[in-house]
Amino acid sequence: MPELVEVSQLSFRYQDSRRWILKDLNLNVKSEEILLLAGSSGCGKSTLLRSINGLIPHMYSGEYKGAVTVAGSLVKDTQMNVLAQKVGLLFQNPENQIFMFSVERDIAFGLENLGVPEPEIRKRVDDAMMLLGISQLAKRAPHELSDGQKQRVALAGVIAMQPKLIILDEPTSLLDPKTASELVALVDRLRRETGITFVVVEHRLDLLTKIADRIAVMSEGSIVLDGSPSAVLSDERVQGYGINVPAITKLQQSLKRDGLQLSSRILSPKELAEELNLNA
Ligand SMILES: Nc1ncnc2c1ncn2[C@@H]1O[C@H](COP(=O)(O)OP(=O)(O)OP(=O)(O)O)[C@@H](O)[C@H]1O
Numbered sequence: 041m042p043e044l045v046e047v048s049q050l051s052f053r054y055q056d057s058r059r060w061i062l063k064d065l066n067l068n069v070k071s072e073e074i075l076l077l078a079g080s081s082g083c084g085k086s087t088l089l090r091s092i093n094g095l096i097p098h099m100y101s102g103e104y105k106g107a108v109t110v111a112g113s114l115v116k117d118t119q120m121n122v123l124a125q126k127v128g129l130l131f132q133n134p135e136n137q138i139f140m141f142s143v144e145r146d147i148a149f150g151l152e153n154l155g156v157p158e159p160e161i162r163k164r165v166d167d168a169m170m171l172l173g174i175s176q177l178a179k180r181a182p183h184e185l186s187d188g189q190k191q192r193v194a195l196a197g198v199i200a201m202q203p204k205l206i207i208l209d210e211p212t213s214l215l216d217p218k219t220a221s222e223l224v225a226l227v228d229r230l231r232r233e234t235g236i237t238f239v240v241v242e243h244r245l246d247l248l249t250k251i252a253d254r255i256a257v258m259s260e261g262s263i264v265l266d267g268s269p270s271a272v273l274s275d276e277r278v279q280g281y282g283i284n285v286p287a288i289t290k291l292q293q294s295l296k297r298d299g300l301q302l303s304s305r306i307l308s309p310k311e312l313a314e315e316l317n318l319n320a
């Protein structure tokens with residue numbers, strides 16, 4: 041599959057910071073891939089995401105070296121309103137992304153800003169609500185909704201822009217475990233049904249390893265590990281980078297080291313139990 045995002049030798053430091061936050065960073069993301077970006081707090085994950093969606097260098101000033109291209113456009117030479125149609129960003133807190141009087145007006149907001157014709161807006165908003173299962177919320181006031189519903193409204197606003205790539209920065213951190221796993225299942229379904237590519241920063245690896253095709257681990261402004269979830273999580277260095285390997289994955293790995301024939305895919309607790317039963 042073609043590369044959708046190419047980050048090449050990217051270095052960045054914020055205006056008032058003496059430290060380089062990103063250092064000669066290289067990363068590619070393929071079309072229709074779900075990439076999980078992991079790394080300890082402060083290593084530069086959100087800074088990298090901002091560099092992919094164009095907030096850096098268009099909104100945050102600083103010193104910038106290297107190149108980022110998204111769907112063939114060089115981010116630093118492309119206007120934000122053009123980038124907004126290629127890359128959508130879902131903030132950690134949906135409160136920062138919803139503000140209007142009704143759910144449907146909120147979802148339409150980005151399209152109105154772009155001057156998309158009204159009938160086209162109507163259609164895209166309806167399609168996005170249908171896709172996310174929130175059509176019945178159309179007339180509701182966003183601030184009356186649950187956290188999980190707010191997140192879907194914010195995501196519908198992003199989807200309505202028909203981006204090729206959606207970036208999620210810690211999307212489950214404000215959600216309870218059930219709503220969090222529903223969101224993860226939704227991302228998986230959206231990728232399958234729409235072919236949208238996802239880059240997700242998330243500390244809850246147990247949720248994301250199930251749907252991620254790849255994990256890239258960041259440390260001090262660079263990508264230090266990059267590979268399939270099972271390859272990255274079984275790498276001895278991973279814990280040194282502050283990554284919490286899910287307990288179930290550790291168990292699976294230690295059973296394999298003991299000589300048990302197990303799938304090399306990362307298994308959920310239920311799947312592991314099934315494999316063990318078959319192997320018994
Ligand atoms: N607007 C800014 N101006 C100056 N420094 C910043 C700015 N935003 C972030 N930084 C600094 O850049 C470094 C990386 O921050 P960033 O938010 O990218 O980390 P992160 O990996 O997303 O962390 P977390 O997991 O806690 O969200 C930190 O030292 C932070 O203080």
Ligand SMILES: [Mg+2]
Nearest residue numbers: 085086087209
């Ligand atoms: Mg962050």
